[in-house]
Amino acid sequence: MTAYGIDLGTTYSCIARVDETGRPTVLRSLEGTDTVPSVVFFESADNVVVGAAARDGSVLEPGLAVSLIKREMAHGTPHRRHGRTYTPEEISAFILRKLAEDAQVATGEAVRDVVITVPADFGAAERDATRKAGEIAGLTVVDIISEPVAAAITYGLLNPELDRTILVYDLGGGTFDTTVITLRGGSIKVVCTDGHRELGGTDWDERLMEHLVEEFTLEHPDVGSPLDDPQAEQQLRVDAEALKRTLSSRNRHVVRVAHEGRVARVEFTRETLEELTRDLLDRTVEITRRTMETAAAKGVRDYDQFILVGGSTKMPAVAEALRRAFGVPVLIQDPDLAVAKGAALYAFEETYRRLLRSGDHAGAEAVAAQAGLTAERRELIENTTIRTVASRGFGIVLTGGSGETPHVLHLVHANDPLPTSVTEEFYTVVPDQAVVTVEIVEQAGAAESPRLDDNVRIATGQLPIPPGKPRGWPIEVAFDLDSSGLLHVTARERETGERLDLRVQIGGMSEEKVAESRTWLSQVRVG
CATH class of the missing domain: 3.90.640.10 (ATPase, substrate binding domain, subdomain 4)
Structure with a gap:
């Protein structure tokens, strides 16, 4: 029943679990390190090397290595090695397999259930791609959670009964996020989040x-x-x-x-x-200030601490710049490992809560006993809630008909509380229209914009319309964004009950392709 937490990082990754004392512990790699370089080296068609050896190999044969793949989860750039094209999901799956297989050696048990973290700024497409990477690696992805939330879980463990308002400043190898979080009675609420997907x-x-x-x-x-x-x-x-x-x-x-x-x-x-690098640091300060302005509009103006996570926050200039700009106490909280530890805590606690919700009290008791939980800790876990927000706005492309420039109407907005469901009615634009094209987009920049160029298409499909219907025939579209930030869209024509279900996907990876990749890549040796 052990569930693991994985920090799938741009430059380094690691895996953790809750030990027999109830504390999160990072599992060391076969090389004896807490973190593994997120580098994949394609030695041959059936042998892939991940980690430090891959990074070393990339110096001699850079054309066979792939790094920074996390930055490509947004647009699905393919990589061709030894006659085969690999998607970002498949390359990420090799990193996940390395982590899982090393953890199995360390613990003596197979890794199955995992929680994987992503940057707070990741949208639905990247989160879905991360989930698929886990499945291709042969893992069961219990949940996808934001890195700042994972860090806040680790931080909250220090003083679970102390209410705090914090800002998590997460400067990793390839991404940057700032997230305002309140901790009340052991529960976590994300107030707002902001960041940059390609700054690290x-x-x-x-x-x-x-x-x-x-x-x-x-x-x-x-x-x-x-x-x-x-x-x-x-x-x-x-x-x-x-x-x-x-x-x-x-x-x-x-x-x-x-x-x-x-x-x-x-x-x-x-x-x-x-x-x-002063301008790079200044950009992170500007984004932090913007995040705090968003939080102020929601009534949050006072902070107990800034929590710094991500290996790049070890640079002394980071803490100095934040203290100088905002005058808030700064804590560097286990920057390299906090996210994986928080994911492990969440994986453990969510497993316990799900067993209770399903009525499997014997299973919940076994999980609690394995970690030596006290009655007080069990009660705290049972009552803990995590409420997060949308990282980006999501909308639908509208057109008034011939000659009118298409534009975007956002139904879900950045920093809307999750989970959220929005249903709107739209209408056909010409008489006897045979089909309606439903095109879903995600906000691309820091601010919402109705212009198509300022958004990214993440899903599309067509819904049949009964023949002979007049212009303005109604179509119902529902957006459902879950607490993990994964989006599901349904369009429905009421008279016939015809439905169009859209799952967000990236890089052309359908569920069938995921299953196919899982089977094929399981035959490749990962070292």
Whole structure:
């Protein structure tokens, strides 16, 4: 009955579970590390390497490696390796399999039920793609929860009886989120959330890499750029990340850049790092301020603490900038592991609650006994609720007929409480219309816009209309967005009862394709 929590990160991932003392514990990889680099190396058609060895392999053969795949969950870019095309879901599934198989070695039991975390800013398509990645990996995805919520669960465990209002500042390897959360009586309520899907520690690495190249070129102007050599570029990326980590604890470091037989020793200081990346940090402060303005409009103006999670928050400049800008106490709460631990706690507690709701009190008792839960802890878990919000607005494309520019009407808005259900009536635009095309979109930018170009199509389908109907024949469309942020849309023609059920999907992966990938990829060795 053990359920696991997985932080499927852009640059690093990890897996955790609740131990026999009721505390969340991260399970170490076969390499002996808490986190695994989210890098996949396609050694051959039937052998895939994930983690540190994959990252090392990417330096020698960068064309066989895939990294930062989490950033591609939004648009489904395919990757072709050894004659086969892999979707982002399939590549992510290899990372999940590595985590699950290493955890099985560590615990002696197979990993089946999991909760996977995603950035708060992920929309329905990315969340659905993450769920499918878990299924392709052979896992049962109990739920998808936002990373800031997972971090708040970990934080709330410290003082479950203490009511707090916090802002979770989550700067990971590839994404950035800010989320305002209230903790009351052990329950969690998300007030609002904001963020940027392509802003993270990788962007800091990019700036460092560019500077290293500039310094090398200044010293060796007669030699080509290291960026023209895929192997040299990949080595620079590895060096840049290591440099960023080093300068989080040291004030000075020297990097050796080698290319075409020439070497440049580049001395780097923490001050140089901060100067090169000041605009990136300023963007996170601006988004944080915007989040707080949204929260203020909802009546939340006072904060007990800012909680920093994500490995990139270890850079001293982050906490300093937040204290200077907002004057709120800042706590760096287990930045690399807090999300996985929170997911494990949620997985455990939700398993316990579901067993109780289903009437399986013996099963619930077994779960509680396994973790040594006290009566007080059981009562707290039973009464805990998590209320979150929509990360993005969702709408439908409307047109008045021939010559009128299509536009978007949003039925669900960013920061609407979840779960939510909205039903609206729409109408045909011409007499004797045979079908209605139902096109669902998701808000793409920071603000809602009726322009098609400011939204992303995430689902489409056609609903038949009975013959001979006049213009303005009614069609009912219902949006159902669950607490995980997964969207289901139903369109219905009332006279015939004809229904169109739309599931949001990304990268063309239908449920049939997911099952097919699960079978095929299970035959590939993952090391």
